[in-house]
Amino acid sequence: MNIYDIAQIANVSIATVSRVVNNSPKVSEKTRKKVLDIIETYGYTPNVFAQGLGLNTMHTIGILVPTIADLYISRAVACLEESLHEMGYDIILGCSGYAAKQKEIHIEMMLSKRIDALILVGSTYAGSDDETHNTSYISKAAEEIPVFLINGLIEGKNIYCNAAEDYRASYEVTTELIKRGRKRIVFLFDSRSYSANQKKSGYEHALLDAGIEFVPELEIFMKNDIDTVRSIFCNYDYLDYDAVFATDDAMAIGAMKYLKAIGKNIPEDVSIVGYNNSMFCKCTSPELSSVDNKVELVASQTVKSLKTVLGKEGNVLHKNMVACELVRRATI
Amino acid sequence: MNIYDIAQIANVSIATVSRVVNNSPKVSEKTRKKVLDIIETYGYTPNVFAQGLGLNTMHTIGILVPTIADLYISRAVACLEESLHEMGYDIILGCSGYAAKQKEIHIEMMLSKRIDALILVGSTYAGSDDETHNTSYISKAAEEIPVFLINGLIEGKNIYCNAAEDYRASYEVTTELIKRGRKRIVFLFDSRSYSANQKKSGYEHALLDAGIEFVPELEIFMKNDIDTVRSIFCNYDYLDYDAVFATDDAMAIGAMKYLKAIGKNIPEDVSIVGYNNSMFCKCTSPELSSVDNKVELVASQTVKSLKTVLGKEGNVLHKNMVACELVRRATI
């Protein structure tokens, strides 16, 4: 069933049918109704490929994530999908992992699908997880369609960034720990991504400003996995720390489990703060204090930017930051 | 840059370019190389819309989920995406929520995008979450393309089901609890979906077979949310239970938090078992015992089915079950 069939049955031209389908105002009510009825009874749906061929768009947004099996990312995608769906867009989802090569391949695949815009979720797309440290493939994509980063920052035309103020949040958390008398704060991180660097920097500056000695050994790079962290944490007893601040909740929980296992009291002996304010925080006892980096807010701001960019209505800030908030539970 | 441009530059016909692009064997090596070089230098990419128009496919698979912000579902999608991407498919993701109306709308939107197959993740698509109890919209979709259910069971042509053996798992868990001396086992569930029903049935039959009285009040329907469960659980003290078996980890954790708060010892006073074996299990203390329903396995089996159905190679079982496994941690 195509537009010709409908036209023939309705005794009109395909142009008229097309107008009816596309809600063109220049169709008489009578004709419109007649055509609409026939479309209804015969169950006609326009062929998106043919539409796409002419319009060069299929009303589709690409969302690329390192992995969807991550609480922070999946929340972001959930939020994005909801708004975009309401706007009539479909989502093409890609999970690229963290390797540059696969990121490029995925973006290329999406571009070839003629998406209307690309959303990159996670700071891995703005950072230096791999040796190349190269984000030129993103700039290249931005030559064809607008690119939106969530929690990443890349300069460039047609690239729009929405991110949490991780530097500030990290600075404030560290400052609060210091105010509470903590002097040897372990900083756990699992990547060299843009946001990880921001967090690290905030941590370091807070120490500096408070006149606390910065001990490089206290910054520990490790895998973001509860069991891994827990099992290797015994290697760091010698550090004699009184607080742990992690760039992700899972690492904080791994540390907490180790500390509890060796009989430490949380937070009396060691304060612990995680990041992302994920559901995990509610599972532990004591419940984990964590930085809420406002995924939903960042996501909805991203959609807002996207809307105005695609609608060509007015200007859009290249960079859009949202404030985080430390959620104090029982580990601080 | 289209096929005509390339043809002109290479001094061949568009047919030849097309053949080169599609790896047709009937092109001389010399011509192939020449065309390939030009394609490379000019950065030509076939227009998927034009391809789709002729072939009526864009090599795209639709994945519909109630929500992607769920650990079980996002793991399933992660697994699906990986395999499908390798096979050259792109993913169109939809988050429908649990209401029938939205499910239908989403499926319709996907069908209009001419996806090659539809994967429905979660038993909500096979159950009776809403009054209508109607899955005819799925059968209708199956008239156009193959539909694959993950953790759902619907009879019908062109519908293929892959699910965990929830009935058996639930039966076995309940039996194990009984063997350990538990007699009043609370069963927590949050939906009337297919798999929830299976679990409930397994629970009931295990009681029956063990000669334990089945107490309807012990089957409690509630929202699948840690805080909610925790806060309403005080209403059930009168039930005098000695075990809690939940159809999702979050509910189990909510119950556990309440029990710990009122001073119960886990598992001495009350045994607790969750479902899905999610990351949450690792966060609690004591760590939560939970049924591993093998998401990754179910997902990869689904992809396998999809592959043979789309490849029209041989028969595919309409129903494919995989065994679960109780992961014993510290709450049982």
Added chain:
DNA sequence: TTGTATGCGTTATCAG
């Protein structure tokens, strides 16, 4: 092995 011609189902332009 290569080229020609046609169809795929729309949208858009232009003329009526």
Added chain:
DNA sequence: CTGATAACGCATACAA
């Protein structure tokens, strides 16, 4: 307000 017709870019049957 309506209709005829030309793109849109590719795959493919058929011809050479």
